[in-house]
Amino acid sequence: MKPAGSAEFEDDLKLGLRNMWYPVCRSDFVKDRPAGLQRLGQDIVVWRDRRGAVHVHDDRCLHRGAKLSLGKAVNDTLRCGYHGWAYDTKGQCVTIPTSKTVEARLAPKLCLPTFASQDRAGLVWAYFTDDASAPIPGLVIPEELERPEWSGFICESMWAANWILIVENLADPMHGPFLHGQSLTLGKGALEDDMRVTRTSGGFLVEREGQRGVNFDWSEIYGRDAMWVRLDIPLPFGPRGILRILCFCTPIDENNSLVYFLRYRNLNGWKRMYWRFLYRTFWEKQHFKVIEQDRVMLESQRRAQSRLVEHLSNSDRGVSELRRFLREKKAGGRS
Numbered sequence: 001m002k003p004a005g006s007a008e009f010e011d012d013l014k015l016g017l018r019n020m021w022y023p024v025c026r027s028d029f030v031k032d033r034p035a036g037l038q039r040l041g042q043d044i045v046v047w048r049d050r051r052g053a054v055h056v057h058d059d060r061c062l063h064r065g066a067k068l069s070l071g072k073a074v075n076d077t078l079r080c081g082y083h084g085w086a087y088d089t090k091g092q093c094v095t096i097p098t099s100k101t102v103e104a105r106l107a108p109k110l111c112l113p114t115f116a117s118q119d120r121a122g123l124v125w126a127y128f129t130d131d132a133s134a135p136i137p138g139l140v141i142p143e144e145l146e147r148p149e150w151s152g153f154i155c156e157s158m159w160a161a162n163w164i165l166i167v168e169n170l171a172d173p174m175h176g177p178f179l180h181g182q183s184l185t186l187g188k189g190a191l192e193d194d195m196r197v198t199r200t201s202g203g204f205l206v207e208r209e210g211q212r213g214v215n216f217d218w219s220e221i222y223g224r225d226a227m228w229v230r231l232d233i234p235l236p237f238g239p240r241g242i243l244r245i246l247c248f249c250t251p252i253d254e255n256n257s258l259v260y261f262l263r264y265r266n267l268n269g270w271k272r273m274y275w276r277f278l279y280r281t282f283w284e285k286q287h288f289k290v291i292e293q294d295r296v297m298l299e300s301q302r303r304a305q306s307r308l309v310e311h312l313s314n315s316d317r318g319v320s321e322l323r324r325f326l327r328e329k330k331a332g333g334r335s
């Protein structure tokens with residue numbers, strides 16, 4: 001097995017883990033026209049049929065290779081904008097504008113690579129496999145995103161950083177009081193602490209030993225058939241209490257990533273309405289300033305170079321555990 005920190009480890013994982021579900025875009029991004037995206041280094045096209053169901057395919061027409069995202073959705077088919085070849089929701093070619101004999105002979109043989117997809121919690125999810133014949137696991141997402149007692153918002157951003165750096169940052173609570181020390185939410189608590197790491201059934205928990213509920217004091221990394229990070233930050237007002245953040249990271253290519261922070265609270269009645277109002281008018285901007293600090297810092301670390309010259313300490317136990325965890329997953333071991 002290649003050690004984390006080696007160039008080979010970087011190469012193996014630079015475009016993400018396969019055989020996993022990833023959020024690829026917001027649901028409201030996919031309207032009546034097909035949308036072209038790059039995710040995990042692949043060009044994909046996302047579109048909706050007349051019922052509103054979402055479909056995801058390789059963004060390459062099987063005729064001459066034009067991008068299907070430049071075409072249209074027509075009567076529940078995806079029609080290429082170049083010469084009008086059309087594919088159904090399963091990717092099967094159904095129309096070739098030529099003689100009916102040629103169409104009947106050729107079209108049944110052609111099927112677009114197609115991704116299993118789901119439209120849940122305001123996001124479109126796709127399953128990226130390296131074995132098209134293997135069974136597709138169900139998509140498990142954090143329960144907060146679909147339980148009625150929780151209410152939240154999606155924050156989406158694109159960062160010019162490799163996805164591993166982004167997840168490492170989320171497994172590193174000790175950066176809170178330094179990088180975000182001037183923020184309204186993350187300025188409190190001790191600047192020194194020891195870290196503890198505990199394996200869970202789906203991943204691991206990394207936590208500060210000396211404090212809880214003061215700052216970004218713990219995070220839970222989950223990584224079975226989808227990967228996310230769960231963490232809480234305390235809000236000092238509006239209304240006071242914890243803000244739960246569910247974080248997802250989808251590689252675009254080896255140097256760029258799509259990041260989601262889904263910010264949820266367990267509040268009812270007027271408190272829920274008050275928070276939702278304050279979020280839109282106040283908190284969203286504050287939180288954006290905080291994640292901009294992360295973005296700038298991560299974009300300053302050059303991925304492979306930073307890994308090869310670094311010196312980890314006790315406060316990086318979450319980072320070390322994440323690398324161990326990723327290596328195990330890549331090798332097909334426990335997770």
Ligand code: FES
Pocket residue numbers: 061062063064065066080081082083084085
């Ligand atoms: S390239 Fe798509 S129809 Fe010709």
Ligand SMILES: [Fe+2]
Pocket residue numbers: 169175176179180290294
């Ligand atoms: Fe941060």
